[in-house]
Amino acid sequence: MSAFGLRCPIDPDLGYLRELVRLHGRHNGLTGERLEDLVLAVNEAITNVFDHGGRAGLITARGHAEGVTVEILDVGGRLTPEHLAAAHVNPTGGGGFGLWAILHLCDEVTLEQTRQGSVLGLHMHGRPAPIIPLERRRRSAGDSRHPTR
Template identity: 40%
Template sequence: MTGFLNGDRRPLLACQFGHAELPRLRHAVATQAARAGLTGMRWDDFVLAVHEAAVNAVDHGGGAGELRLWRSGTMLCCQISDDGPGAVPGRLNGAALPRLNGIGGRGLWLIRQLSDEVTFTSGTDGTMLSIAFRLPG
C-alpha cells in the first residue's frame, strides 16, 4: 500500500448523495477522472468502481453517502462513506468471486479487481471505502 490517503487531500469533488443523485454523481466522477488524466479502459474502470461503491453506500449504508475525490501524487483517489449500521464481518473481503447462484457481493469483488488499491473500514458508525487508481505518465 502506498499510503494513498496521505498527501494532498484538496478535493476535486466532494458531495453527499442519495439514490436520486447517483446518475449525476457518476457523470461528475467521470468528468473529474478524465480531467485527472484517466483515459480508455482505466477511465471506464475507475468510474465503474466508484459507481459500485456509491450504490453500495445507498443500498446498504442507510440510503445516503458522502464522496471525496482527490489526486495524491500519481494516484486518483476516491473515498465513499456512509452512516449505515456497518457491514457483516467478513462481508467486505470481496477477494473471492461470489458463487454464481449467490445474491450480492459482486460489487465488492469488482471494485477489488478494477482498483490498484482498496481499503475498507466498517463499524457501527458506518462504512468507508477508499479506492485508488494509478494515473498515466
C-alpha cells in the first residue's frame, strides 16, 4: 500500500472528517459498502468522543497489506474494554447503538489505554470478511435473548 496517511484532530465538523476518511479508504482500495461501513464506524466513534469522552482527540489512518486501520484517540480515556464487551450483549448500553454498530461494521475493533487517552482501532480488511450468519454471531457474542430457530 502507499505511504498516504491521515492524521488530523477530532473536529465538530463530522462531514469534513467523514470525507477525509472516505478519501483515505478509497485511496487504499476500499470501495462500495466496505468503504461506507468504515466511514460510518469512524463517524460513530468520533460522535462518542463528543458525547461520552474528552471532546478532543486525534484521528490517524493508514493503509497496509491487510486493508485499512483508523485509530481514534480520545483524550478523555473513558472508553474501557468493559464498554466494548457490554456492547456485544446490550447494544444500547444505556446510551445508543454506537459501539454496537462499530463492532458489527468493522472486521476487527481494538482498544488500547495510553497516557494520552483511549485509542479505539477500527480495522477493515481489503477483501470482505467472511459472512457470518446472524445466529452464529449472536451465539459467539453470548446473546441468549435471541435464540436461533
